[in-house]
Every structure is written in structure tokens, then in C-alpha cells.
Amino acid sequence: MNKPPEDGQHHAVKAFLKESFLHSSDARPLRILSEYLEPKKRFDEYRIDDTIVFMGSARLLSREQVEADVRAAGSDEGALERAHLQLAMSRYYEDARELSRRLADWSKRAEGEGPRFVVCTGGGPGIMEAANRGAAEAGGQSVGLTIAMPAEEFDNRYVTPELSFHFHYFFMRKFWFTYLAKALLVFPGGFGTLDEMFEILTLRQTHKMRKPLTIVLFGAEYWDEVINFEALIRHGTIAREDLQLFHRTDSVDEAFEIVTRDLAAYAAKK
Numbered sequence: 001m002n003k004p005p006e007d008g009q010h011h012a013v014k015a016f017l018k019e020s021f022l023h024s025s026d027a028r029p030l031r032i033l034s035e036y037l038e039p040k041k042r043f044d045e046y047r048i049d050d051t052i053v054f055m056g057s058a059r060l061l062s063r064e065q066v067e068a069d070v071r072a073a074g075s076d077e078g079a080l081e082r083a084h085l086q087l088a089m090s091r092y093y094e095d096a097r098e099l100s101r102r103l104a105d106w107s108k109r110a111e112g113e114g115p116r117f118v119v120c121t122g123g124g125p126g127i128m129e130a131a132n133r134g135a136a137e138a139g140g141q142s143v144g145l146t147i148a149m150p151a152e153e154f155d156n157r158y159v160t161p162e163l164s165f166h167f168h169y170f171f172m173r174k175f176w177f178t179y180l181a182k183a184l185l186v187f188p189g190g191f192g193t194l195d196e197m198f199e200i201l202t203l204r205q206t207h208k209m210r211k212p213l214t215i216v217l218f219g220a221e222y223w224d225e226v227i228n229f230e231a232l233i234r235h236g237t238i239a240r241e242d243l244q245l246f247h248r249t250d251s252v253d254e255a256f257e258i259v260t261r262d263l264a265a266y267a268a269k270k
Helices: 025-045 063-073 077-111 127-137 170-179 191-205 220-226 229-234 240-245 252-269
Strands: 050-055 117-121 142-147 164-167 181-186 214-218 247-249
Touching (some): 025 164, 050 077, 050 191, 050 252, 077 117, 077 127, 077 214, 117 127, 142 170, 191 214, 220 247, 229 240
Parallel strands (some): 050 117, 050 181, 117 142, 181 214
């Protein structure tokens, strides 16, 4: 039997402080709203209006890490085979890092008083880490939108601490990826990358997204093998003009030229 409080007063917990309620299904709308309002407050505070979003696999490693793995593999053929595959794929980590560094540096110089187009990633390892790392190496800010997951995702150390966000709901995370984006660079990735990419392409195709958004699929060989766009056209499920929604390239120089040209045009009109 519960004893009454010694001072004779009933100390009820306010609803907005009651964790059992906040974590209940009844409070789900409040949690969703929080994942909109809290990031919005911080984006407004730090004047983040326009982002350059990098997407790609969380599993790709830097060249230095893979080279260390190759040395550690010794004579283990299985480990060596995996390490050499990772070594080939590490070019995308290094390309994302270099491209992000160049874009962050360009944005700082173009704006004069501070960065306008800020690099944004999912805040985890792999391509995300590479892009945040490149921005940090240019002395720029960068955003990390992490998601609660059992594995793979974590706050990488290159994200600007004040711009590190942590989400429970995938759709709220994807909202913030899309809402502020003025350019999207999609590097080789798996299910998550494909999901995010196709949702944005669908928004562009259906004109639900009307703002300018430059989309670059980086790694033409990878994308041509993984997605048969010509087959989609042949079967009549997309139109040939839908291929104009994005660019494909293997070149950091070309990706940099495409993105900066379009962002400069966007900034001039704003």
C-alpha cells in the first residue's frame, strides 16, 4: 500500500514530463512533431537554409583503413578477397571526401561572410563520414541526420556538434534531408540509399517537388549495373525524359562543375 506524502500534498507529474505517456502510442504525434520542431529551431538558429546532401553506403571504408585491413589479413584468402573488394570500393569514400571538401570550400568563398550551402549527410560511417570529413577539412560546417538503429549508424566525429541530429522516425529524417536540399549527390549504396534516392526522384517526376534540385548519381558503372534504367524505359514504366531528372558521372571534377553551376544559378535568382 502506497503511503501518502509526508507533507500531505499530492505531487502529480505534469503530462509533458511523464515518460510513460511520452513513450506511449498515444503520444506518437507529439514525438513526430518534436522531430520537426526541434531540428527546425536549430536550423533557424544557425541559419541553415540550403544544403548539399550526400547519400551512400555506410559500409564503405577509407583507403587508409582498407590498406590496414589488407596488411592485417596476412595469408587468409577469404579476408584478403574481402579487403581487396573494399579497396576497390574505397575510391568512392575518397571521391566523396574530396568532392565535399571542394564544395564546402567553394561555398565559403562564394558567400564571403560564411557558408551558405552546407554539406548534409546521414551522420553515420562510410560515404556519410567521408562527406562530413571533407567539409571539416575545408573548415566548413556540416549536418548529420542520424537514425536510431541496432547497427551501422552512429554520430561520426566530423559532423558539426551543433548540427548533429538524432531521429527515431525514418520519414522525419527523410523530410529534413529533402526540405533543405538544393543538390543531392548519391554514391553507391544499398537498400537505404536506394529508398532515399527513389523517393526524391519520385517527388521530382510527379512535380510534388517544384524547387530546383540538382541530382547526381556518382559512380556510373555501379549505377548502370545495379539499376537498368533502359529496361524501365523498354517496359514502359518510365519515360525516356525521366532520365533527365539526374546526371551520372565518375568524375569529381564533373560533379563539382554540375553542382556549383546549378547552385550559383539558384543563388543568383534567390
